[in-house]
Amino acid sequence: MALQGDIKDFSVVDILQLLYQQQKSGVLNIFFKDNTIEVLFESGMIISANSKKKQVDEFLGEILLKANIVSKSQLNQALEIQKETLKKLGDILIESGTITITDLRHVLKLQTHETIFKLMNMKSGSYNFHQRLINYDKRAFELINTEHFLMDSLRMTDEWPEIKEKIYSYNLVFEKMPGATEEISFWKVSDPDNSHVDLYNDDSKPSDDNMIMTVEERKVFDFVDGTMTVRDLINISRLGEFETTKSLAGLMNKTLIDIAFEIDEEKVVTPTEMTTTNFSFYIVFMGIIVSLFLILAVSYPRILSNFTISNYNKIDYEISQRSVELTNIKSALHTFYLTYGRYPEDLDELKGSGFLINTRDNTHDRFVYTPSEKKYTLHIRD
Secondary structure, eight states: OEEEEETTTSOHHHHHHHHHHTTOOEEEEEEETTEEEEEEEETTEEEEEEETTSOHHHHHHHHHHHTTSSOHHHHHHHHHHHHHHOOOHHHHHHHTTSSOHHHHHHHHHHHHHHHHHHHTTOOSOEEEEEEOOOOOOTTTOOOBOHHHHHHHHHHHHHHHHHHHHHSOOTTEEEEEOTTHHHHGGGSEEEBTTBTTOOSSOOTTSOOOTTOEEEHHHHHHHHHOOSSOBHHHHHHHHOSOHHHHHHHHHHHHHTTSEEEEEEOSSOOSSOGGGGGGHHHHHHHHHHHHHHHHHHHHHHHHHHHHTGGGOOHHHHHHHHHHHHHHHHHHHHHHHHHHHHHHSSOOSSHHHHHHTTSSOSOOSOGGGTEEEEEOSSOEEEEEOO
16 A cells, blocks of 8 residues: 655645544655654554654653653663664663663653644645555554554643643743642542552642642643753653643642742753753853854954955944854853852842853943843843
């Protein structure tokens, strides 16, 4: 069976349903922009879904590292063994006792779920399906019931807009509400297989029948610590993007957590591994140095011929300089926060800390900076 066409005419949902109903085995390739997603099927059931840009082992290593299942050193050691033996990364980590087969199956299944769910919202692209028998590691890959997956995905699609209203950015950082840690013992945690089983509740304490949360909500609540972003929580909880954000929205509705602040850019350091802070500082520091060399390389000829530059170009040059300074200041502020757990009172304190280097004096004349305990505003002065 050869199947091919355009997603505008035949959606990803339609393709998956057709392959499930006809119990086909083979490879489905979905092409979009500059990437291709390969989905493997056995008798209409989904085996896996991966980007052609990355091999399974690359995805696996990233997910295990972000989820804190393996350390950077453990992963690097396994990758070195892989180069010598050509074994699969998962097999190496299992043989060394670093992970279990359960860990491996869970991570690979979650990655497949996340990949296909995102594909279902595609509006453009093309596809082809080639029927053939698939040879795969039955220990590592758990077959996914395509029909059940589609039903869950449709439910997720319906709920997604409401969730995104509350969880509008992956850079949000949440904190527990005052007293929430003590209050949590009053909440019943329902098991999806048995909604009346209380997994965490202390029977010695009174509880309200309306005070019920899901297992996922309780798991996410335990990880919320006032430092992790939504992206960190997705990685560390191993629940997937939808279940994690849904749990955060649910915990907000229950007034157990709230948004603490939103960071301006992706964090350099994973909060659960604070030992990497110094390494992150050096990355930021080297980034500033490289930026300065680039600035000098571009601006040096203009500096030499400054006496011929028109007023218009001088203004344009000043705007460019301030834009570069703005980037350097943001990097320095981020490093300051990682080091001291707060933002500086003013830009003079930042410059005095040694994190802001090779920047012109009197920064307060060119920038408006307003700090608070966990966030700041910074923009170029008019």
